[in-house]
Amino acid sequence: MDSPGTASWSGRAAAPAETEPASPTLAQLLQLVQQGRALPGLEKRQIAATHGEPTASRLPRRPKPWEAAGPAKAPPPP
Template identity: 75%
Template sequence: MERQGGPRWSGSAPTPEELAPAPVTLAQLLQLVQQGRQLPGLERRHIAATRGEPTASRLPRRPKPWEAAGSADAPAPPP
């Protein structure tokens, strides 16, 4: 039975789109990285630190397993 939406393994030859070479070879990619140049097709994000003060947590701290085992509300661990 063949699943819908999955790859088809009919044994036929791959289409030219599937055989299309990668836009950049591994050697070219290594060279670009070593030279410090931008990589093609890579989205550049501009993320900067806020330099602000950290805020206190608003959620209560969850008890650790050994802390919860000692409380009367917690179920006893299985033997």
């Protein structure tokens, strides 16, 4: 056992404030957006247009309800 006055890790959980930075409030996020600054925790994606030819669809087109095979039948009278 531990002697009195020594720190023990058993039974003690790390406080959330010690392990993770505090998340910004909505007001702080709004201020960052208005200033044009980067938002914390967001990943910056490098997306660029390819300006290439579009690829043809490989799936067959689904028929419209009115194009479905077979004549439309009226429900039988009650």
